Amino acid sequence: MTSAEKPHFYGRRRGRKLRVTMQQLLDTRLPQLRLDPVASPASQFDGAPDDLFLEIGFGGGENLAAIAAARPKAGFIGAEPFVNGVASLLRHIEDGGIGNIRIWDDDVRLILDGMADETLAGAYVLFPDPWPKKRHASRRILQPAVLDQLARLIRPGGMLVLASDHPVAKGWLLQAAISHPAFSWTARRPADWRSRPEGLVPTRYMQKAEREDRVPNWFLFERRDG
Numbered sequence: 001m002t003s004a005e006k007p008h009f010y011g012r013r014r015g016r017k018l019r020v021t022m023q024q025l026l027d028t029r030l031p032q033l034r035l036d037p038v039a040s041p042a043s044q045f046d047g048a049p050d051d052l053f054l055e056i057g058f059g060g061g062e063n064l065a066a067i068a069a070a071r072p073k074a075g076f077i078g079a080e081p082f083v084n085g086v087a088s089l090l091r092h093i094e095d096g097g098i099g100n101i102r103i104w105d106d107d108v109r110l111i112l113d114g115m116a117d118e119t120l121a122g123a124y125v126l127f128p129d130p131w132p133k134k135r136h137a138s139r140r141i142l143q144p145a146v147l148d149q150l151a152r153l154i155r156p157g158g159m160l161v162l163a164s165d166h167p168v169a170k171g172w173l174l175q176a177a178i179s180h181p182a183f184s185w186t187a188r189r190p191a192d193w194r195s196r197p198e199g200l201v202p203t204r205y206m207q208k209a210e211r212e213d214r215v216p217n218w219f220l221f222e223r224r225d226g
């Protein structure tokens with residue numbers, strides 16, 4: 001992708017001024033853990049990971065840290081352009097002694113092209129920015145081009161896990177994935193989208209939604225064969 005084609009990122013890159021210790025983590029640990037977008041992702045983990053996963057927009061990294069700690073032999077790539085979120089993930093990594101996360105601290109769309117087909121066992125898009133207004137629909141993360149890339153990258157039988165608490169975002173997330181021929185919605189009954197999938201932990205946005213009486217839902221899609 002040339003710089004002329006670089007996608008526009010509409011979210012925040014920076015929030016509150018970081019504490020000195022968080023800035024130090026960014027200065028020292030991020031260069032060690034930053035994903036090299038040119039090299040093969042699997043080659044960037046210690047040992048050969050038995051599976052690779054991607055979390056898009058990991059926010060504060062609560063979920064990414066938890067799922068990575070639970071699967072130490074797998075490799076996890078997290079993409080998040082919000083620097084305070086990246087610092088928060090680095091804090092989780094340090095506190096948990098987690099060794100199997102690589103970080104892309106920019107727009108995820110910049111790394112998708114460079115990954116080989118069927119690289120991923122799964123991808124997570126949890127509580128994405130809802131962009132509820134129609135005129136902002138092009139800012140929503142699950143654009144057809146991104147979904148096509150995820151269809152190419154997730155191997156058959158792999159999972160695409162979506163979540164939202166926002167009525168409009170629930171609609172566009174579901175619509176995008178249901179209408180894509182490569183994905184099949186696994187839900188059989190309402191409990192399947194009402195309960196948090198095993199192994200996922202409450203994210204900051206999920207907790208905020210519950211405090212404000214909004215109902216989170218989770219939508220699990222399987223990558224079809226062929």
Ligand SMILES: C[S@@+](CC[C@H](N)C(=O)[O-])C[C@H]1O[C@@H](n2cnc3c(N)ncnc32)[C@H](O)[C@@H]1O
Binds near residue numbers: 059079081107108130
């Ligand atoms: C509403 S927050 C949710 C964060 C987290 N998943 C949670 O549940 O707490 C959405 C996040 O997606 C990130 N994001 C938006 N567009 C992105 C993109 N193109 N690539 C990577 N991350 C993105 C934003 O920076 C933001 O932190």
